[in-house]
Amino acid sequence: MPVRRPRAALIAGLLASTTAAGLLTAIPADAVVGPATKDGSYAFTAKLDIGGERSCSGALVESQWLLTAASCFADKPGSSDGPSGAPKLKTVATIGRTDLTRDGGSVVKVVDLVPSMGRDLIMAKLEYPVTGITPVELGSKTPLPGEDVFVSGYGRTKDEWVPDRLHYAKFSVDAVQNGTVNISGKANDAAVCEGDTGAPTFRDIGGRYELVGINTRSWQGGCFGHEDETRKGAVDTRVDNVAGWIQSVSSASVLPRADWKNAAYMTSGYFTDHSMTTKRRTDLFVAWKDGSASIFQGADHNLPQYPFSAEYKVAPAGSYWKDARAVAAGNFTGSGTDGITVRWANGKLSTYTHVDQNGFHDEKTLGAVGSYWKGARLIAVGRYTENSLRDDMFVVWDDDSTTLYSDLGTNGIGKQSQLEKGWAGAMQISSGEFNGDRTADLLVRWSDGSATLFSALSPTGYRDRTRIRPLDSAWKNVQNLTVGSFSGDSGAPFSDVLIRWAPGPLSYYPGVSTAGTTRPEVQLVG
Known part of the structure; x- marks a missing residue:
């Protein structure tokens, strides 16, 4: 008995067996x-x-x-x-x-x-x-x-x-x-x-x-x-x-897409209002090869195989994101939400202090077009120094040297500290918490298939260096890598590592620490 125009109601017999006159049956509400x-x-x-x-x-x-x-x-x-x-x-x-x-x-x-x-x-x-x-x-x-x-x-x-x-x-x-x-x-x-x-x-x-x-x-x-x-x-x-x-219905349709091999850059952070819940599962930002960009919202449930609940298109195909050459998310304002720092093809370094479902907000130029930032090959952002009010930035340059910029704010790049050279083999870098000391550590995937954690990074260097993947491991096929909380285990002291493999599939390793990838890999796509 459909109801026309009025919003149909909670209707039907009180019990399935009750069909007495006067009860409406299956009427929308x-x-x-x-x-x-x-x-x-x-x-x-x-x-x-x-x-x-x-x-x-x-x-x-x-x-x-x-x-x-x-x-x-x-x-x-x-x-x-x-x-x-x-x-x-x-x-x-x-x-x-x-x-x-x-x-x-x-x-x-x-x-x-x-x-x-x-x-x-x-x-x-x-x-x-x-x-x-x-x-x-x-x-x-x-x-x-x-x-x-x-x-x-x-x-x-x-x-x-x-x-x-x-x-x-x-x-x-x-x-x-x-x-x-x-x-x-x-x-x-x-x-x-x-x-x-x-x-x-x-x-x-x-x-x-x-x-x-x-x-x-x-x-x-x-x-x-x-x-x-x-x-x-x-x-x-x-x-x-x-x-x-x-939960499985709402999440299952988000990741299965055929074009993950077209992901150019990925970084994780707390972008959406949804990610500010108590569970705080991180969101994922993706810049695609066609210049479009997406935010995948972190899911608020405990199904590890479904870490994201929605995809927001935040830039169309052909947008300026086709000119991104390095991307990293971090906290640049001291607030609870994250922004994104980008090194563009023309040498410009810019920071969006806030990124959400509606796009990119409050862009700050940290390096002008044509500046030396054109030589920044890889960047990672994290709270490396204990006393910084905002996140710091680690840079690998084209000449294979490295630099740490402390307290990366909206008005500048903070104090500069030159670190070691010899990083020619670094292919991807990202920051996270891997030793439980509440400051960020650096994860590096090398061209030979190995992976290393650098702990207690500071303007004077790092305290420990731990290899967590051996030479010639499967990680030689990693195309994109980012660190965050994808498993929903927000109380865990260690970060998860999300990987996009060369053929296109996505997976993550939960709770990576200096002991390595000790928990089973969670397959997401492909």
Whole structure:
């Protein structure tokens, strides 16, 4: 029983076996009987317009993915067998717009559907990632009877057929089964209405929101058009025990691309707002050979084979990035986010003090066009010196000498210290923490296939030099190398090493230390 134009609701019998008259079946969703939300609240809640025929609610679980009810897209009303692939009807999601009459948030087309087997859940992929909206976290705890939760949606209220604002209400968990959660309103007028199918049910943990379930069925007592119905309970599909499936779907489509052999330069850092969460998995910046550039957002989950959750195109093909000759990320302002230093083909050295999903900000020129920086063959940025307020930069020059620049700021390159020569065989360099002393160490991959860690780098040299890969190892086939936190093990004292191999595949070594690559390599692509 599709709902036209009004955002269709959390609809269906309270139980699968309940088909009594007066219950709507498999109707997409809109709003909750409860107060209107304040502007900007519960911005992860989405409104889905399905071909102008149905409306459902949903939850942003990753920047490019919504989770909603499969029954919203089912051909047969009441069915939870959602289709896969592109939606049959044009589907548009509005996210982060508390008041639908205003601008703000994002309006994005849904381009792909991935249904869950055996549950009324479906993942909806957006045409592009949304920015400025924090996805709801996936809860890992089993809901408990008596627990307080909230529901937010765009469906009917008790006196509005098509409300213009997102509404919410407080509910209590009544019963928990393997795949479902029964809830009922804490207030007498709290109810889930038509237009709320797919709406998120979540915990509020001091302003941090954890997804508990996705609304799928409701009695709709107290909703506009159902004044004679007294029952107000609703049924959600649980998400805590399928969190792995949700995470794998949202992440699996990010890395598998055929052109990784066309990655010219890679560097990792904390660029996106998503990477500023407590888990702080690093993002990856890639400059491609065609001059385009991408940021791969670090995923906020514990699936090691899926370290990234979204790709943001931050420069088109043919852009100035085709002229990059060395790239390194670091903290140049003393803040918690990173920027990128670039040595260009014309000899210019510049720093973007901040880089994010929207591009490159606040460029500072550290070396003019035609300057001696044209001879900088490799650069790496890290907190090598303990007392620096910002990161330092290590440079390998065309004459195979090396230099350390301490405290690389936005107004200059800091103190210069000449170090040793004889670096002709250095092919890639990157900095990370490999010995647990909380300052950056330097990783070097040599042309003979070996790899070396230089620890305690300072203006007077380095304290230790440890070979972690032998001569003629497989690392002679490394084409790009960068260091960061890709495994999601943010509490580990050692960095991970991400590698792009010569044929194109991507992989990383978790927790590399002066003991070497002791943990199994994680294959990502190819």
